[in-house]
Amino acid sequence: MPELPEVETIVRDLRLIVPQRTIKAVRVLRPNVVQGTEETFISTLIGKTFRSISRRGKNIVSHMSHDYVLVINLGMTGRLALDTDNSALTHPAVQFQLDRGRPLVYDDIRRFGKLRLFKEPDWESQSDRLGPEPLSPDYTYTDLYEKLASSSSPVRSWLLNQKNLAGVGNIYANEALHLAGVHPRRPSNNLTEPESKLLHQSLKTILYSAIENRGTTLRNYRDTSGLRGRNKPNLKVYGRHEQACFSCKSLVERIVFSNRSAFFCPDCQR
Ligand SMILES: [Zn+2]
Structure with a gap:
């Protein structure tokens, strides 16, 4: 199960790829990994631009344009990768077509992962329920x-x-x-x-x-x-x-x- 170091690794990789890219289309192949209705998830994300990527606990946090936040929890076997020949994506669940480059794919063999959409303040209050970050300099x-x-x-x-x-x-x-x-x-x-x-x-x-x-x-x-x-x-x-x-x-x-x-x-x- 991915923990802090695995999620941090993915976040650092994504930071080099997705900021300033805009979502052109979303395909939900496995609706149960998406919170809420598939239709709302898709229509909310189309046209939004990735502003920044960060990590909170075991969550990948994508701040999007218009104050939306896409939060991905990888569950047991979730992966997030660009769809390349060697990305080993065997169980694609959600596919994001970006304005340029390869699609970004959420892949999950066992599908315990979750993709959730929040407005910025709602995510803040969710985030406040989590404990401190062990690597934060403020954590003594x-x-x-x-x-x-x-x-x-x-x-x-x-x-x-x-x-x-x-x-x-x-x-x-x-x-x-x-x-x-x-x-x-x-x-x-x-x-x-x-x-x-x-x-x-x-x-x-x-x-x-x-x-x-x-x-x-x-x-x-x-x-x-x-x-x-x-x-x-x-x-x-x-x-x-x-x-x-x-x-x-x-x-x-x-x-x-x-x-x-x-x-x-x-x-x-x-
Ligand atoms: Zn010993």
């Missing part, structure tokens, strides 16, 4: 520590809640906890201030390094050119259960809680 370890202190849920589950922190999913939550030496099942309010500081720094380190590697491809994720992310070899615990921890050689364990697997080293993580 004190913010993390104080928020953790008000929750007794396991810290791994706390990190996955988008209202607490925007953009972190199961891969990077597990990796950051491993780097910080914190057991995924620890109650959030049990973390000390130094541990919170370490976790805050670990989140940034893990996320920046994954962005540098253009994301993690376990199976379906591809960038806008159809290429795989290169971060998988950097994973220290995620998907590595019963393999040796790189730091201490103990076997990485997997447990399931809140319906999601948690991966950790029983010796490095307390």
Whole structure:
């Protein structure tokens, strides 16, 4: 499932391609990925120009002319790519014909992704419901520590809640906890201030390094050119259960809680 680094990679690619391009036609091949009626979606977008592209949590946010915002959540297997010979688009769901160049295609094998249209103020209030951006310079370890202190849920589950922190999913939550030496099942309010500081720094380190590697491809994720992310070899615990921890050689364990697997080293993580 695409998380912050994968979405950030796509956003950075799109920034080089779509701003100032105008949508000439929209084809909705899979109406269930579009929120609202297909007709409204199409008629609203035709003639609108992409002004800027940004990321909020795991969402691709396209600011359009006339104060519209197109928000794309990739769900499990969503992709956004220019329709080129090597873009590996197998399940096109929505196609945007632009005023020049190749069409921009939203492709989604499992179709859990969503394309939503907002007016600017409505998107602002949606965005306000999400937690802070972990890579924002304004986000301090004190913010993390104080928020953790008000929750007794396991810290791994706390990190996955988008209202607490925007953009972190199961891969990077597990990796950051491993780097910080914190057991995924620890109650959030049990973390000390130094541990919170370490976790805050670990989140940034893990996320920046994954962005540098253009994301993690376990199976379906591809960038806008159809290429795989290169971060998988950097994973220290995620998907590595019963393999040796790189730091201490103990076997990485997997447990399931809140319906999601948690991966950790029983010796490095307390
Ligand atoms: Zn270890």
